[in-house]
Amino acid sequence: MTEGRLTRRALIAGAGTTALAAPALAKLGGGMIDLALPGGPSLRPTTPDFPGKREMIVQRIRPPLLEAPMEAFREGVITPNDRHFVRWNWAMPTEVKAGEHRVAVGGAVKKAVSLTLDEIAAAGEHVSIVAVNQCAGNGRGLSTPRVTGTQWGNGAMACAKWTGVRLRDVLAKAGGISPRAKRVRFAGLDVPLTDGAPQFIKSLPTQMAQSNDVLVAWAMNDEPLSILHGFPLRIVVPGWFSTYWVKMLSTIEVLEHEDESHYMADTYRWPKVPVTPESKDFPTAPITAMPPRSFITSHADGDTVTKGTPLTLEGLAFGGDKGLAKVELVGDGWSVPCELGPDEHGPYAFRRWSVTLPNVSGNLTGIGAKSTNANGLSQPDALVWNPSGYARNVIERITLVAQ
Ligand SMILES: Nc1nc2c(c(=O)[nH]1)N[C@H]1C(S)=C(S)[C@@H](COP(=O)(O)O)O[C@H]1N2
Ligand SMILES: [Mo]
Numbered sequence: 001m002t003e004g005r006l007t008r009r010a011l012i013a014g015a016g017t018t019a020l021a022a023p024a025l026a027k028l029g030g031g032m033i034d035l036a037l038p039g040g041p042s043l044r045p046t047t048p049d050f051p052g053k054r055e056m057i058v059q060r061i062r063p064p065l066l067e068a069p070m071e072a073f074r075e076g077v078i079t080p081n082d083r084h085f086v087r088w089n090w091a092m093p094t095e096v097k098a099g100e101h102r103v104a105v106g107g108a109v110k111k112a113v114s115l116t117l118d119e120i121a122a123a124g125e126h127v128s129i130v131a132v133n134q135c136a137g138n139g140r141g142l143s144t145p146r147v148t149g150t151q152w153g154n155g156a157m158a159c160a161k162w163t164g165v166r167l168r169d170v171l172a173k174a175g176g177i178s179p180r181a182k183r184v185r186f187a188g189l190d191v192p193l194t195d196g197a198p199q200f201i202k203s204l205p206t207q208m209a210q211s212n213d214v215l216v217a218w219a220m221n222d223e224p225l226s227i228l229h230g231f232p233l234r235i236v237v238p239g240w241f242s243t244y245w246v247k248m249l250s251t252i253e254v255l256e257h258e259d260e261s262h263y264m265a266d267t268y269r270w271p272k273v274p275v276t277p278e279s280k281d282f283p284t285a286p287i288t289a290m291p292p293r294s295f296i297t298s299h300a301d302g303d304t305v306t307k308g309t310p311l312t313l314e315g316l317a318f319g320g321d322k323g324l325a326k327v328e329l330v331g332d333g334w335s336v337p338c339e340l341g342p343d344e345h346g347p348y349a350f351r352r353w354s355v356t357l358p359n360v361s362g363n364l365t366g367i368g369a370k371s372t373n374a375n376g377l378s379q380p381d382a383l384v385w386n387p388s389g390y391a392r393n394v395i396e397r398i399t400l401v402a403q
Pocket of ligand 1: 086088228243245
């Protein structure tokens with residue numbers, strides 16, 4: 001019943017979503033925030049003026065790059081939609097008519113089709129998955145030495161419940177894919193701002209595309225996707241970085257060859273070997289699965305705590321493409337196990353953790369949360385530097401001053 005209603009709301013009833021009016025930088029209401037980026041200008045404006053958003057950090061106005069302040073992660077494990085970060089590579093249409101929207105499914109399929117939203121909604125079982133959406137460049141601005149790209153703090157991540165149908169059920173509407181299929185590629189309605197620049201298209205290996213958890217989704221936390229988040233449909237790839245989560249989905253193309261397009265072959269890749277800023281001509285591979293990460297959310301760097309009393313620290317963590325096995329609080333040469341909150345939402349979701357230290361005897365210098373996932377993958381002590389600052393998952397450390 002709920003799903004029926006949702007589908008109607010998200011896909012059928014809507015004649016479209018009205019124009020997205022991006023505020024002008026000069027007119028932004030809001031304040032400033034210091035992202036404490038080590039290598040460069042660290043202050044950013046904040047604004048509540050984007051539609052459907054509370055106060056967000058403005059990394060860029062057009063196309064919008066909006067980061068969530070870390071306070072958004074203090075409570076709960078689902079990030080509210082009005083605090084979900086936003087990222088577009090190119091300008092997106094500011095109006096989409098649901099009734100006219102089609103998804104073309106073609107390439108190496110039995111019979112190319114063009115599907116309405118109703119047909120997508122009827123393609124298979126409706127599935128909801130709670131999963132972390134995280135930009136591959138999340139936390140990049142904290143890299144030392146500095147790297148190029150959007151200088152995000154750690155707020156280019158969010159956890160939401162995504163609802164849609166399985167991508168493989170949508171592919172089945174085209175009579176199935178070629179046995180020689182190698183990749184399934186996605187495009188959205190957004191187009192490059194400059195002539196001749198490459199369109200933002202991304203592809204998954206066929207096996208991944210056909211897995212249980214990859215969705216063509218229309219809802220985020222039981223709300224239809226907003227324009228900013230890709231109305232009317234987006235790809236959701238739980239466990240993988242959000243570069244694959246193509247928004248405003250309009251084309252699905254099955255390839256019998258490797259994908260040589262720009263955003264697969266030239267960018268969103270990272271070194272297969274350890275590199276330094278001086279390294280040249282090293283082999284690279286596409287960024288795919290996310291590694292585990294964790295954050296202290298109860299305290300910020302430089303906060304004061306009371307000497308001679310117990311101290312409870314809290315935070316959140318996620319395992320990446322596998323569930324969490326454990327979270328520890330680590331300091332200089334010590335570690336204590338943390339208590340993991342309930343596994344409410346499955347392996348791809350945020351989870352809370354907490355730990356109580358029996359007695360604060362002095363400053364807590366360079367403490368951080370360290371998570372390990374069910375594959376045994378742990379967060380490293382030192383940054384694994386790479387030229388684009390992708391996949392940051394070094395232990396994030398803070399210092400608390402005892403008074
Ligand atoms: N159509 C389209 N989809 C896209 C992008 C884009 O530029 N165009 N950017 C991708 C990247 S790099 C990220 S980080 C996520 C951001 O998703 P969000 O804005 O819903 O948080 O969208 C992905 N999907
Ligand atoms: Mo991204």
